Amino acid sequence: MKRFSFFVIFLFVAGRLLAAEAVETLENGMKVHPKGGAAKTIEINVINSRIVRVQASPESTIPQVTSLCVIAGLTPTVPFKVTENAEFAQLSTQELTVKVSLVTGKVSFTDKFGKVVLQEAKRSFSPINVENDKGYTMQQVFSGTPGEAIYGLGQHQSDDFNYKHKSEDLFQYNTKVAVPFIMSTNNYGVLWDNYSQSKYGDPRDYKDLNQFTLFNKQGKKGFLTATYNQKNNAPIIRQESAIDYENLTTVKKFPADFNFNNGSVVWEGEILANQTDIYKFSLYYAGYTKVWLDGKLVVPERWRTSWNPNTYRFPFSLTKGKRTKIKLEWKPDGGVSYVGLKALSSSPIEKNGNISFWSEMGDKMDYYFVAGKNMDDVISGYRTLTGKASIMPKWAMGFWQSRERYKTQDELLNVVSEYRKRKIPLDNIVLDWNYWPENAWGSHQFDLKRFPDAKGMVDSVHKENANIMISVWPKFYATTDHFKQFKQKGWMYMQAVQDSVRDWIGPGYVGSFYDAYSPDAQKLFWKQMKENLYVKGFDAWWMDASEPNIRDCTDMEYRKKLCGPTALGSSTKYFNAYALMNANAIYNGQRETDNNKRVFLLTRSGFAGLQRYSTATWSGDIASRWEDLKAQIPAGLNFAMSGIPFWTMDIGGFCVEKRYGDGQLIFDETGNENADLKEWRELNLRWFQFGAFCPLFRSHGQFPYREIYNIAPEGHPVYKSLVYYDELRYRLMPYIYSLAGMAYHKDYTLMRSLAMDYTADKQTYGVSDQFLLGSGLMVCPVYSYKARSREVYFPSGNRWYDFYTGKQIEGGQKLNIEAPLERIPLFVPAGTILPVGDVMQYTSEKKADDIEIRVYKGKDGKFSLYEDEGNNYNYEKGAFSTINFEYNHANGTLTIGDREGTYEGMLSKRIFRVVAIGNSTAPAKVVQYNGAKMVVKL
Template identity: 85%
Template sequence: MKQFLFFIAFSLIVGKLLAADPVQTLDNGMKLHPKTGAARTIEISVINSRVVRVQASPESNIPFVASLCVLPGLTPAVPFKVSSNSEFAVLSTDELRVRVSLLTGEISFMDKSGKVLLQEAKRSFSPFVVENDKGYTMQQVFSGMPGEAIYGLGQHQSEDFNYKHKSEDLFQYNTKVAVPFILSTNNYGILWDNYSQSKYGDPRDYKDLNQFSLFDKAGKEGALTATYTQKSGNPIVRRESAIDYENLTTVKKFPADFNFNDGAVVWEGELLSSQTDVYKFSLYYAGYTKVWINDSLVVPERWRTSWNPNTYRFSFPLTKGKRAKIKLEWKPDGGVSYVGLKALSSSPLEKNGNLSFWSEMGDKMDYYFVSGKNMDEVISGYRTLTGKASIMPKWAMGFWQSRERYKTQDELLNVVSEYRKRKIPLDNIVLDWSYWPEDAWGSHQFDLKRFPDAKGMVDTVHRQNAHIMISVWPKFYTTTDHFKQFSKNGWMYMQAVNDNVRDWIGSGYVGSFYDAYNPEAQKLFWKQMKDNLYVKGIDAWWMDASEPNVRDCTDMEYRKKLCGPTALGSSSKYFNAYALMNAKAIYNGQRETDSNKRVFLLTRSGFAGLQNYSTATWSGDIATRWEDLKAQIPAGLNFAMSGIPFWTMDIGGFCVEKRYEKGQLIFDQTGNENADLNEWRELNLRWFQFGAFCPLFRSHGQFPYREIYNLAPEGHPVYKSLVYYDELRYRLMPYIYSLAGMAYHNDYTLMRSLAMDYTADQQTYGISDQFLFGPALMVCPVYSYKARSREVYFPAGTRWYNFYTGEQMEGGKKVTVAAALERIPLFVPAGTILPVGEVMQHTAEKKADDIEIRVYQGKDSKFSLYEDEGTNYNYEKGAFSTIDFDYNHTDGTLSISDCKGSYDGMLTQRTFRVVAIGKTTAAPRIVPYNGVKTVIKL
């Protein structure tokens, strides 16, 4: 009896002790159960001294779910400590302190001195059930820090840049890429590990205009006046309380006899808001669209092709009790087109500068906090989590020519031959879609009438020292053997088949997409590619429609039905990561097939971790418009600052306005140019000038043809400038390939916002139309028709050199600079070492045995010249070399280090032509170099 009483007493004491210490130390962090708040369980895990993982659940345990984007097996290799008192538990590393409230579960992230970098404000969970999947809708709000700028979130097309005080929808669609990672100028980042439809910032959906009191043209309350006009037939006038024609379902609300081919609509009337507020508006448009509020043109004309709408956002203040005039003019682009205008009141979350991630569905909340001494270190932490950025094959850094589409093998081969004949540099030719028989999409077979000898075609491209990339979709017609191989195993998305959805080819064919979330389906997908295409010598893969885009312009719920269920669960839960899984299938497949040939993939969508699969993204089927050219600059910058370094776009835009298609004088050699031809040539030139300084340099689009010699005749100023920038790209190859090496070895970012390198200058935070291409070149694209100057901001703290003339400019101010048609403004910061090589016809034509080393004086400077074999993975095993250049401004000496490292075929003798650029430009100093350290006085 005494023993029993002792046992009871002992158990009560132990229970009280356990209850008094709710913090459990784990091998990799700590676990706790807050007394209140939305999360019953929180785990903090150490990845390294500056990266931690946060998991939270409303349940008593954290469920295990294998991440699709974070590398497996990440365990802490650094010491950490766990301590607690009655209020907080604290996990500490050498660089971070993570403090958790034992009452509410709210977390603060601090540096080692205790300075708060970020802290949670509100967490919520609500049950969510779809099909057989159970999970939670969740949101985490953070108290953002004053004065910071926020970048990342992937690639979006609304011209937003700094996401502080802004919001963004995170889902995949043509021209829209969701990457749930943000990067702060306060040198931290958040990776939100969730694959469902998500939102950054304000989680509310935009609402129809009937949230306001509406008045028509006559002043009658309840609706706006919609006037439908067309060339044939009388106008249709009706009252409408919403402008909501955004998908295949809602577009049916148009008048039955409205003709999209020659019609136009004007919505007009007045809005009356119930509160004084700055409202956010979201315009969804295909066709030509303008918006006025109170007679102010808030949206100048924008255009998108009928089948591929875009979203543009703007804000406007409305006053309680005061009507605001509104007018929307819309002209469809022919065929069924889409338009919508919705609005939202301002969000307290945005006003306060708070940050938020919301996701429709997940098993738990799972995110990573990453800190660093600068923004590059934060991106390095992101790649610690999601994988290194492979070094692309060197040829991929050269110029790519493409069009929609080369319809025969002769067309494709003639383009390569023409480039070689004209001595215009080229490294890659792209074979776009529909090289297969019309009724055999997904067969990976060539139409023998148009491509009678595909293997011979590829061999001919290779003999001309070029490479060939081919378009492969994850799409299969039901009649193909490949579809049947997938479907018999249950590896196809069948909703489109069951609904008899026909695509736009010929009379229309039924097909669907394979389930890339299934590991066995991934292997089959690669096997089909290998057996039919890789054996022919194809060098690289263009993975189109990888969102996946089973059908254009559907509503969101039907999109989810078309894209699932997946092998892992419902498409609601696994909505955003398809492109990542598809890239993984090809990367793993090719490396297993040929372990030492570099994989190269280009995909229209993406997700966190894409860089781990040697994959780049392009910005989708954008339009041939100046506003789309402008939008690509912040789109590319935010994508790069999402941690994925290789990005490109269709130079010139993909979808072409009809005014450029008809009556086009593209091939006229007389010099006579109509207004549309003038604009077409200038638009393509300005886009090409910008594209020459992007990580990947690629021209593509619908007719008119985009080859340099088809854009303008030889001798024309446009032709000469196109060739100049193509040749300049190749002259900069020693520099560009060194940046590619830095992306792998140093987790570097090639395409950089000014804020990344000049974070102390807050004037850089909002500069969305200039960028740095590596540390040496500030690129200032021109995106307005007939502009021959533009305003440039020169970051403070350094002098800037004009790349073309050597003229110097002090930093810390805006200056209007010249921008002749043939040149875009390009500047170099003082304290730069820039290697410049010779003009080459392709990247392998010459070894870099004679390089000009430009030293832009004014500050100390460094640069490391990186080289490897260019086509294989020996660099992963240490087969590469670096030569360090170190300029000491005080004594005017340039030190060239010993060559470090080695690889097969490396140069042992070379010449450096050192050019000092300062108040004057000195004659080159010829420096023979044999791999031994050399110091010269400039």
């Protein structure tokens, strides 16, 4: 009996000692060594009461690595408690509890009421060695919550919106931006801190069509029939088991004598699946492409230019044992073009609504869980981790005119002059690429034949009260002094030079990109810009090809060779963060040079944390097509819900079909329009109407020219509407700039999904073609040719006003709303207080001393009018003012609060014209405001 008692006591003491070793309390959290599972070590670090960091490793220690996207110095400032029992180690803050299973290592997150918000389902590690780097390929799967919607992941072009039950590839590409952050309508977010090529959702690669049993046109097993049609030549007919011509390597599989310039291809036959399933198909296309399955046109004609393919995904149900007809028609767009069609069976991850992140390489698994009271709170948590968003210079909120490209300084100056002469508002003109001598890319020098006086050009723009942005690439021809400076220090990616990769300019020149992962290379990059461009007075920087895009249309492995090795390690490991490092170079470089002038960067790529470098992203070289116009709405919304508030696009699309761009659009002074010209004008107008309500308002693209007066002549309905929305943008500037101030001061998001403000209404979760600018304007773009109405969903729980007429509509319903050519549907929710100013020719033309305050009755409302100096960083030191407006619906009063704060040049007195909008619109009540609180009876 004594021996038995001693044995029991021994086991109890040994168990307690083992438990003590398994769980360790840290200064900023806890460390756990679970008995099983993929991770030997899991560390939970407290950031604040609603944000925790989770690190996991298959090793006994957690590697200490400096994050590229999360800011340094985040230490807990809140109390937390670590407890344990036989099953779990538990860390609790006031808002959040994190449990780690001592058996499996799985982590779960519960709110302060004990409700599970998110929990891990599966974790895996697989060793990977690349060059001199060792690390792990890893995946973390979470059990998703039924009914939630998932947003974020950056900006993608497949017209996807809610990523619940969906997947997305996370890599940088001309028209894709990978940001590894998601946000749920259940008010939590996950930031995945990894820089390699990653995948959200299903981690599998799409497979060729030979995964199915194939039958050609004659019913022969094993192939599809490919018919290559060529003008003036007999067709080439081949039997092919895959449609895989997606890069410079695989296009070599085309028939050697196939002519891309006047040929077309049809693949047809039947496919037989070995299981009944909803398959995911992925179409990769450049040129004109259509797809039929089972006789149904599942992909109506889509187009992309030959050198810049796009991906479009669609589901289709296949039945085991049943043959399904398949047909793909493809017409190249001239030159080498690309096409592919692949598929995957459905994934349990997608079926179950799980959340999953997979990354090709990292030292450890590293992610942050962010909880919030609402979706804005979650984004605030994201910016706590990755940095606050800067307030852009006020002029950047105005209209930008751009073109690919202004070939001379006279062309550029004439555009500014024409806008001023016509009294069309303009704040920024953009000088795109190729202003340098043809053989001197990266020299930052001007071709003196075309730009004889760059500083004089800049000064002339400034005299017209406009700003000028210039395109700067991280690219250098090998013959330039700048290339040699980088190469001498080992800061140049050399694979393209070693392979003699030539670009598309003139005879083709050899060059490459600098290594932005080196802090010293960043300093040299800014030094070269400062000495050659900044001294000439340029106001802002356009950072093109920042993926980096060293060569178009290569396979992924060669892309990695071209952009590495980096100063930090292999390009496999650091594939996605180049644009962030490049933005860091310029932002900090300019602030060190002149900390009194706001930095502004526009970049084609991005990553988590981009907002802290006063950087916006645009959606790349998209096509001038209606389907691309539509796809920009969810692309911009998901980018904004990735925590980065400033986004824009090429209004009108960048790449132009030959029917528009080959000079056939004759601008007939008599007013006659051929069919293509008529569509071109309408496409640009509908895109412009949408763009006027985006965070940044920017027109850009290839020929035909995109200036308002070049799209349509004065007096034309299209011209009138273009000018109307440009002027409306400026009238809304008090509202828009207040939102920009909120992005910094309150971590606000300007471009908002309906779900952000109406989360309780689940009907909003899938609305991908409407959005809110702030909370006060619901924008409903029109994206179909000749459409003169569109369906609009009005979120429940509010009444909605037509912006133009004041007509009221009850929420909670879908209605077909008129959309004449000159207008898009635009609505204001009850309770909105909307400041509207005068039309201005540029944002600094006059102070907002006379503002119309529109109060939309039916609900209490609040708004804070924000103002600062508009062009410097004094706002970071507290130099700004706010005026709070509060409408009380019950007693019909608008309270205008005491002005809070001061800044140099602030108005001491102003006029507010208060307009109450309800069942009828009463005349404006004109009040003189001197900064003291006042109450206006409506």
